[in-house]
Structures are given as structure tokens and as C-alpha cells.
Amino acid sequence: MKRAGILNRRLAGALAELGHGDGVLVCDAGMPIPDGPRVVDLAFRAGVPSFAEVLDGLLDELVIEGGTAAVEVTEANPDAAGLLAARVPDLRLVPHEELKRLTAGARLVVRTGEARPYANVLLRCGVFF
Template sequence: MKRGGIINAQLAGALARLGHTDTLVICDAGLPIPRGPEIVDLAFRLGTPGFGTVLEGILEELVIEEAVAAREVERENPGCYALLASRLPELKLVPHWELKVRTADARLVVRTGEATPYSNVILRCGVPF
């Protein structure tokens, strides 16, 4: 058994398969997920697990070179925006419709149980050197 980190076998394996420039989406329970990307659905009940918990766990595992969120998060979900801005200084904001379009190009989508609108982010993987 692993000592720590992400212990969900499906998620740990999916993260290990990501490479430089691959993108993954961490999303709330309501984001439409297109056909194509691998999906790891962590949602158990509305609110569980929360977006912040999943984001923090994934950021401990990966090198991120770019992050994209919906522009609407600034106004509609200031708590989520504050978290994203503090943890992802390279955060770019786009209209929500564009974020949904970009989701189709992701290699992995991690669905949380988050029930707060606009709790979504696209992360592009970097390298540790």
C-alpha cells in the first residue's frame, strides 16, 4: 500500500499516464463532460469530495505549467477564484462556454462532488526540470 498521496487507484494511475502538455480538468458535479477524455468520477454526494480538496491533492502530485478557469468564477464563486489565484499564479480566465469547449481536448477529467458553480479548472502538465 502507498504511504500517502493519492490512494484512489484509478486516479493515481491516470495521473501517472499524463505527460508534458497533456491537460486535465478538475470539475464540479455539474460540468458537462464530453465523450473522449478518460473520466475519474470521485463524486460521492453533492459537496463530497469538494473541489478544493481534490485540487490540492492533484497539485501535490503534478507539475503544472498553465491553468485555465472560467472568467465567471471571479464574480460568481469568489472563494474558488481566490483558491485558484493563490495556488496557480499562471491562471488564465476565459468565458465559461470556451472552458466547456476546451474540456473536449483534455486527456483526463476528474469530477468532484462540488456543488458550487464554476468550480472548474483546466491544468496543463509541465515537467520538473
Template sequence: MKKHGILNRDLAGIFAKLGHTDQITISDCGLPIPDGVTCIDLSYILGKPSFDEILAIVLDDLVVEKAYVAAEMKTANAKMHYVVNKSIEQISEVSHEEFKAMTRQSKVIIRTGEASPYANIILQAGVIF
């Protein structure tokens, strides 16, 4: 049994298979999941687990070189915008419509119970060297 890091066997397996520039998405409970993209639904009640809780855990386990968020997050969800900018150096903002289209390329979408607007992020895997 694993002692540290992500214990969820599905997430741990997907993370182990990621290569440089592969992308994953962490979403709120309302983001549409594109057909054909694996979704691991961690939500158990409205608001739990939270977006920022899952983001912190994933960032502790995964090398991230870049992230993408919807530009609308800045004004519609200042709290999450602050959390994201505090946690990740290189962030690109795209329209929410473009963001949703980009999720089609994600290796996995991790659905949280987050119930605040635009609490979604695409993380691009980096390398450890």
C-alpha cells in the same frame, strides 16, 4: 501498496502517463463530460469531496505549469477564484463556453461533489526539470 500521493489507482495511472502540456480537468458536479473523455467520478454526496480539497491533493502530486478557468468564476464564485489564484501562479481566463470546449482535450475529468458555480479548472502538466 503506495505509501504517499494519490491512492486512486485510475488517477495514479493517468498521472503517471501525463507528458508536458497534457491537460486534466477538475470539475464541479454539474460540468458536462464530453463523449470520449475519461471521467473519474469522486463525488459521493452533494458537496463532497469539495473542489478545493481535490485541487490541493492534485497539486501536491502533479507538476502544473498553467491553468485555465472560466472568467465567470471571478464574479460568480469569488471563494473558488481566491483558492485557485492562491494555489497556481499562471492562470488564463476563458469564457465558460470556451472552457467546456477545451475539456474535450483533457486526458481525464475528475468530477467532484462541488455544488458551487464555475468550480472547474483545467490543469496543464509541466515538467520536473
């Protein structure tokens, strides 16, 4: 059994399969998930686990070179916007409809129980060297 880090076996396994340039969508409970990407659904109840908890856990495990979020997050969800600005390097903001289109190219989707709007980010994996 793992001592620390992400304990969810499906999520830990999916993270181990990621490579440079792969996309990981971390999303709220309401984000439409396209067919194609592998999905690890962590949602339990509204707000549990939160977007912030899941994003922080993923960022502790992954090398991220950039990310994309919806520009609407800045007004609709300032807490999520602040978290993204502080934690995601090279953050690009696009209209929500464009973000939804981009998610089709994600390799992995991690759905949270977040119940506040626009708490979504498409992370782009980097390399550790």
C-alpha cells in the same frame, strides 16, 4: 499499498500516464463532460469531495505550468476564484462556454462532488526539470 498521496487506484494510475502539455480538467459535479477524455469520478455527495480538496491533492502530485478557468468564477464563486489565483500558475480566464469547448482536448477529467458554480479548472501539465 501506498503510504500517502492519492490512494484512488484509477486516479493514481491516470496521473502516472500524463505527460508534458497534457490537460487535466478538475470539475464540479455539474460540468458537462465531453466524450473522449478518461474520467475519474470522485463525486460521492453534494460537496464531497470538495473542489478545493481534490485540487490541492492533485497539485501536490503534479507539475503544473498553467491553467484555464471560467471568468464567471470571480463573481459567482469567490472562494474558488481565490483558490485558483493562489495555487494555479499562469491562470487564464475565459468565458465558461469556451472552457467547455477546451475540455474536449483534456486527457483526464477528475469530477468532484463540488456543488458551487464554476468550480472548474483545466490544468496544463509541466515537467519537473
